[in-house]
Amino acid sequence: MRASRLVSLLLLLQTRGRMTAQELSAALEVSIRTIYRDVESLSAAGVPVYAERGPDGGYQLLDGYRTRLTGMTAGEAEALFLAGVPGPAAELGLGSLLAAAELKLRAALPAELADRGGRIRQRFHLDAPTWFREPEPTPHLAALAGAVWEDRRVRVRYQRWKQPREVVRELAPLGVVLKAGRWYLVADVGGQVRTYRVAAILDLAVLDEWFERPADFDLARCWQEHAELYERGVYRAEAQVRMTVAALELATHVFPPAMSRAARAAAGEPDDQGWLPTTVPIESVRHGHVELLKLGAEVEVLAPAELRDLFRGTARALAALYPT
Incomplete structure (x- = not known):
């Protein structure tokens, strides 16, 4: 165990350069005293590691020293x-x-x-796209990835869901993310970090202009915060419904996770006929209509009235198509 840790410490200094005892302690998940002992052991074994004191100090290897040892298990x-x-x-x-x-x-x-x-x-094989969805065409992805790697600004013509549908933006591309088979661009625009769907980029021009990448930017953390904010913000309304116990179980499989979790958490006790009240978060009345229709006659919308009217109209249309 200690031999493996010594190799890891050596490789950390080789790949990252100067590191403090605190940074090494956090990376290797050991105490600072253990780091002191390990550095002494490396020095005793002939590894040219030395320490610099002061606020900008730390441990580092002698310039030009590299080990051919990988220690790979x-x-x-x-x-x-x-x-x-x-x-x-x-x-x-x-x-x-x-x-x-x-x-x-x-x-x-x-x-x-x-x-x-x-x-x-x-x-083992990883198939990123979700079921029943064709991969999205992303003809500009490779050029965009190149701009991300080189820290070069880009100009995009982008299609969005609201008016005006097409907009032109100059962006500082910070990273790309693959989520459920769809590629997203995380970029800085006007000092704000925003997310764009790569498949919605209609035209892309990589500019001869470089930008300075924020030193504290963490793509994984940024994406996690964006995903959580999106899930919280996308459901701006609620539907009061009653549904059967079977429908509540089925909701786990037919609703998005946030909807099914909320419906189960808000569910009351079933009555004598097996119906239970609950609240389902929805993006809009139209979205609620589409999602709740998946449960068929196992759910009844109680409110809002506009959503109930949509179901009433759907029921009449279905009755006309399937007369008794």
């Missing part, structure tokens, strides 16, 4: 091969590079680890 090799996702990489224009990197990795690894990596690829 069988599990780490398996995880690395599993992380190679050929579909999304190809969409980003990196498919051939990923294949070349995998070949080099196989050649560099001991035969046993290379074989375990191959077995992972034969046994």
